[in-house]
Amino acid sequence: MSVLDTETFHRWIVETARLVEANADRLTSLDAAIGDADHGINLRRGFQAAVTALAEKPAATPGAVLATVGRALISKTGGASGPLYGTGFRHASKSLGEAAEVSELQLGAALAAAVAGIRQLGAAAEGDKTMVDAWTPAVAAYQSTVDGGGALAEATRAAADAAEGGLRSTVELQARKGRASYLGPRSVGHEDPGAASTVLLLRALATVTAET
Amino acid sequence: MKKLINAPDDVLADALAGVAAAHPSLTVHLDERFITRAGGPTPGKVGLVSGGGSGHEPLHGGYVGYGMLDAACPGEVFTSPVPDQIHAATTAVDAGAGVLHIVKNYTGDVLNFQMAAELADDDGVRVESVVVNDDVAVEDSTWTAGRRGTGATVFVEKIAGAAAERGADLATVAALAREVNERSRSFGVALTPCTLPAAGKPGFELADDEMELGVGIHGEPGRSRAKLAPAKEIATTALEAIHADMPLSGDVLVMVNGMGGTPLIELYVVYKAVAEWLSGHGVTIARNLVGNYITSLEMAGCSITVCRLTPELTELWDAPVETPGLRWGR
Numbered sequence: 001m002s003v004l005d006t007e008t009f010h011r012w013i014v015e016t017a018r019l020v021e022a023n024a025d026r027l028t029s030l031d032a033a034i035g036d037a038d039h040g041i042n043l044r045r046g047f048q049a050a051v052t053a054l055a056e057k058p059a060a061t062p063g064a065v066l067a068t069v070g071r072a073l074i075s076k077t078g079g080a081s082g083p084l085y086g087t088g089f090r091h092a093s094k095s096l097g098e099a100a101e102v103s104e105l106q107l108g109a110a111l112a113a114a115v116a117g118i119r120q121l122g123a124a125a126e127g128d129k130t131m132v133d134a135w136t137p138a139v140a141a142y143q144s145t146v147d148g149g150g151a152l153a154e155a156t157r158a159a160a161d162a163a164e165g166g167l168r169s170t171v172e173l174q175a176r177k178g179r180a181s182y183l184g185p186r187s188v189g190h191e192d193p194g195a196a197s198t199v200l201l202l203r204a205l206a207t208v209t210a211e212t
Numbered sequence: 213m214k215k216l217i218n219a220p221d222d223v224l225a226d227a228l229a230g231v232a233a234a235h236p237s238l239t240v241h242l243d244e245r246f247i248t249r250a251g252g253p254t255p256g257k258v259g260l261v262s263g264g265g266s267g268h269e270p271l272h273g274g275y276v277g278y279g280m281l282d283a284a285c286p287g288e289v290f291t292s293p294v295p296d297q298i299h300a301a302t303t304a305v306d307a308g309a310g311v312l313h314i315v316k317n318y319t320g321d322v323l324n325f326q327m328a329a330e331l332a333d334d335d336g337v338r339v340e341s342v343v344v345n346d347d348v349a350v351e352d353s354t355w356t357a358g359r360r361g362t363g364a365t366v367f368v369e370k371i372a373g374a375a376a377e378r379g380a381d382l383a384t385v386a387a388l389a390r391e392v393n394e395r396s397r398s399f400g401v402a403l404t405p406c407t408l409p410a411a412g413k414p415g416f417e418l419a420d421d422e423m424e425l426g427v428g429i430h431g432e433p434g435r436s437r438a439k440l441a442p443a444k445e446i447a448t449t450a451l452e453a454i455h456a457d458m459p460l461s462g463d464v465l466v467m468v469n470g471m472g473g474t475p476l477i478e479l480y481v482v483y484k485a486v487a488e489w490l491s492g493h494g495v496t497i498a499r500n501l502v503g504n505y506i507t508s509l510e511m512a513g514c515s516i517t518v519c520r521l522t523p524e525l526t527e528l529w530d531a532p533v534e535t536p537g538l539r540w541g542r
Contacts, residue, residue: 028411036290036430037408037415074327078291080320083327121323178319179432181356186433
């Protein structure tokens with residue numbers, strides 16, 4: 001059994017911020033097609049704020065890292081993605097509690113809690129062409145890998161791959177939530193920007209846990 | 213991208229500093245990012261707070277003042293404000309009678325105002341929220357995020373503001389705001405897209421002979437694309453969409469609103485067509501606004517908003533107002 005420490009969670013956020021920065025223009029272009037062209041701009045601001053907050057006041061536990069990130073995202077991101085990702089991190093933080101180290105089972109529970117929080121706040125379900133379409137298969141893939149006796153690194157990689165599959169599935173979907181829903185049938189044929197940023201977040205998790 | 217800016221990242225901060233310098237009647241809280249009336253909260257009065265992405269000026273900061281808002285929370289351009297700033301504004305204007313949040317129906321705005329209302333509630337501030345959703349171009353169904361809040365926001369802020377100024381309590385002000393929203397519908401048309409300063413290129417592309425019908429106020433594409441038509445036909449399309457959704461009759465308040473890049477002379481051309489269509493359908497324009505009241509950066513185009521008036525709503529519309537964006541009777 002592997003365990004993740006506070007430092008790994010910190011690196012997860014730094015790596016996510018790096019990926020968001022590198023992909024900010026792509027996220028904004030995806031948003032320009034079916035939204036209002038600011039997803040990359042907002043998320044870059046939010047994750048930069050999260051990294052700064054962690055640097056200014058180092059967190060003592062994995063749960064504290066995620067709580068700080070959640071607060072920073074809610075305070076600095078704006079748009080719908082700030083409250084949604086921020087709530088996801090806060091729910092994950094509550095799920096981890098005060099634990100100093102996190103097992104693959106605890107991480108699975110935290111990811112499930114994050115998705116539950118996001119689904120509840122956004123009132124979105126699978127098939128609505130939102131970040132939920134990337135999150136839901138990712139959490140399922142993580143869980144089935146762990147249930148099948150897979151290692152933590154395998155499970156996080158399976159989650160990131162499944163999120164990518166979920167992202168691809170959003171191309172054919174007509175948006176039913178968020179700003180893309182205003183386009184009706186014209187929202188079909190584009191990747192959902194929120195699902196795209198979810199892939200980055202889970203890819204970053206797979207990267208920092210690859211060595212565990 | 214050609215814009216009168218210093219740097220894309222500084223647009224909001226620079227503009228807020230400009231608002232502060234231009235309008236002594238306002239206090240601009242530059243760090244916390246909200247605008248209030250200079251005199252502080254009016255004792256015993258319900259506070260009105262609105263906000264949303266920037267780029268819609270004069271909405272919302274330009275409507276802070278006597279007879280309208282107590283505070284406005286500007287987000288980054290086209291990005292909803294964050295809970296912290298809305299919470300700070302709400303606390304700042306609470307004079308003990310509670311605070312009304314006027315929220316345009318966009319997922320981000322609704323979520324951020326909801327989180328701010330919960331924070332204010334923790335502080336013991338009573339908050340009611342009214343969500344404006346007047347745009348008939350969006351199907352109001354469980355298959356969308358619901359209708360967007362557009363032009364009717366100006367009507368809601370003015371009429372609810374007048375009621376609050378007269379001393380109406382929170383429940384009454386909220387009920388009036390909802391009534392105005394329910395009696396109002398809008399439809400927008402874009403002739404050109406607009407460019408976010410931070411993005412550097414337009415949110416969508418339109419050929420020289422094309423227009424986007426049913427467009428919102430965030431540079432997002434609309435419901436459908438069509439060949440550019442004479443103003444008269446565009447006005448007819450908009451009014452037919454509104455009339456089909458909410459049959460028009462009696463006295464109405466009409467706004468022909470510029471999106472930011474359309475000259476006033478063209479708005480009057482549209483207004484002529486609107487006035488003729490309404491009069492031909494037995495509808496009386498009792499009050500009107502023609503100008504730039506809720507814009508979308510430099511987008512060319514206009515929106516048409518109609519509110520079915522009642523004697524009470526007309527009286528509240530006529531009540532004195534003194535803000536940078538709207539002023540009469542005082």
